[in-house]
Amino acid sequence: MRRVTSAYHQSAPWDVCRSMLLHPACVRLDSRNFSKMHCYRITESCSHDLDNSDDVDSSAAVSKDGQTAAPESGKQLLKVFDGDDAVKRSYFRLVSICRATRNEEVVEAALRTFYLPDEPQDFELHEIGGLQRLHSDDILNRNGGPDNRGSLKDGGDAWLLRAKPRDAEVIKVYAGWPRPGEAFVRVSVSKSSTAASVLTEVLSQLDRQEEDVSGFSLLEVCMSSKQVQRQTLTPQEKILDKLQEIRKLSLRQMNQTRFYVVENRNRAVQVNLLIGGLPPLLTKEEYAQLIQEHLTIKSHLVTISHFYPSQGAVALQISCFSEAERIYMLAKDTSVNSKSLTSLVIPEIVHNKLGEDVCPLLVFVNPKSGGLKGRELLYSFRKLLNPHQVFDISNGGPLAGLHTFREVPRFRVLVCGGDGTVGWVLGVLEAVRHKLVCREPPIGIVPLGTGNDLARILRWGPGYSGEDPHHILVSVDEADEVLMDRWTILLDAQDMSEDGKDNGFLEPPKIVQMNNYFGLGIDAELSLDFHLAREDEPDKFTSRFHNKGVYLKVGLQKISYTRSLHKELQLQVDTQNIPLPNIEGLIFLNIPSWGSGADLWGSEVDGRFGKPSIDDGLLEVVGVTGVVHMGQVQSGLRSGIRIAQGNYIRLTVSKPIPVQVDGEPWIQPPGHIIISAAGPKVRMLRKSKQKQKKSSAGAKDGRSESPSSRDGGH
CATH class of the missing domain: 3.10.20.90 (Phosphatidylinositol 3-kinase Catalytic Subunit; Chain A, domain 1)
Structure with a gap:
């Protein structure tokens, strides 16, 4: 590890990391037959050694006449190797120095190039392929060799940096x-x-x-x-x-x-594997039968230690390395009911060794969000923290991390991704919280991609803009805990007659969780068109600018669209029938940010309704008249049409209609829709105002947060 220089505070920032760090002594992993790629759940391929990212191949930076190119007149470049391994692999770094430079200055420049915080007098330079050693009183001539020894004929500009014997x-x-x-x-x-x-x-x-x-x-x-x-x-x-x-x-x-x-410890072998992709909602005995049927496990070596019916996953405890390796590899090539299984090596956290002042951070990163920014954060957090507390959410989902932390008495969660990723984590947490010692870990967000309405109202901003990952950890440590409502939506599709009566079931009821908002009509239709366009060409949807352009194009195509949504819906709020105005879209808000930061409810004082907040147990019901109205809301010129507030919503839909929950759209058949509170409120982390002001200073996006989001909805 590199030494902390005097430019940084010597204790406070790293104390923050220490309190969040999962200490290596608290992690137990038997990994004799597994590579680091397996143990750290690394799926991405590394095209080159990141340690050599600043190194230059031996054929690089050399001109046609074989001389090292100089960056500017009066300067010269030396090829410097930091050891025998670099010489063997022909990896060097270029050191730029003035001509006629003394040895100590050359050594100092070389140390800076290799980011070595040591004293120059403890090192010396040796010529590559020769016997010359550069002494303290030597001066390099224009050919890169000592002036008092003549010019070098072969490789005089290539040097080996050595530490003096001690x-x-x-x-x-x-x-x-x-x-x-x-x-x-x-x-x-x-x-x-x-x-x-x-x-x-x-x-x-x-x-x-x-x-x-x-x-x-x-x-x-x-x-x-x-x-x-x-x-x-x-x-x-x-x-x-x-x-x-x-x-x-x-x-x-x-x-x-x-x-x-x-x-030193001598203990029995114990390898833990998490097998996912199994059919959901089975009993432990049924899962054991499936595992035996498809993986032919040796029952005297393998036991099911935990099972998660809602997730279709089981945790296996294996007392033999070769059996663990066989099951791990076989599971990756096995399908059950046409669905491929997943297999992950899971470390064991020795929770009784955690210090009382330690609150480890469980990090989920979606590397597919925000272009390459998600992958960069994944690399960075693996370096800053223990890799066993950083999880690629695209490899096994949130369950792998929550299962690993199941016995940790106190921890926090950081989700790096869009609103959909945050909702995914919240949904799995809700499903498995009864199996966790810490059932309500507070959750912070690093927003990636577009939208990010929840991150906006919690002051984490509209999107990640390259902030130092260490500063992110400091912000998480200083964040405030707030409560937030979550909602369950029951979608019961039925064949509706013209008079609104049920004629029979079309499909089984569908239950989804909602964190941000639920929309029907034109809002959901635009989301659906955008979603279909992104599925056709996903590689093009990596920038906010392009995404907004597609939304604009889709919106212009619908600008003359009329549906008369009020004729297709019957709305009931807290058992009261609510008449609908002439609208094209109906939206139910849990947070005061919609459509990438717009304030749909508005900030005007209205005696009919209370001031919204994210933990008041109420949903705000708002209407929009069409695409033009939505554009005016996005521009801050208008608000939506306030219709109602309540904690129990019942909708009757007479025709198929586009709907979207937190940005996930589909066509919903006619039937009934019921929205009610979902279990306990969730604990979220809201960035402190001071930290938020520092990070947003100079931000280019003037709509980084909605007016009411500055107080997190309070």
């Missing part, structure tokens, strides 16, 4: 278990220091000197951007030799290496 130094050793205060102790090592002697000193500093040293090990951990490599040092291994060996291989690798003291 007779003693101080290393940091981290405790492999949570502890208050600093996470590490400092130990002086010399040429005679071994892993055993370092362990003795470390245990003494950690107040565990009474315990047997043989019960502990010194672990070398290299944390690169792609993987974490662990190696247990033997008791007789010389520490100083080990450090010099790592530095010779790669100086950057040394900068990414930590040493941990860990307890």
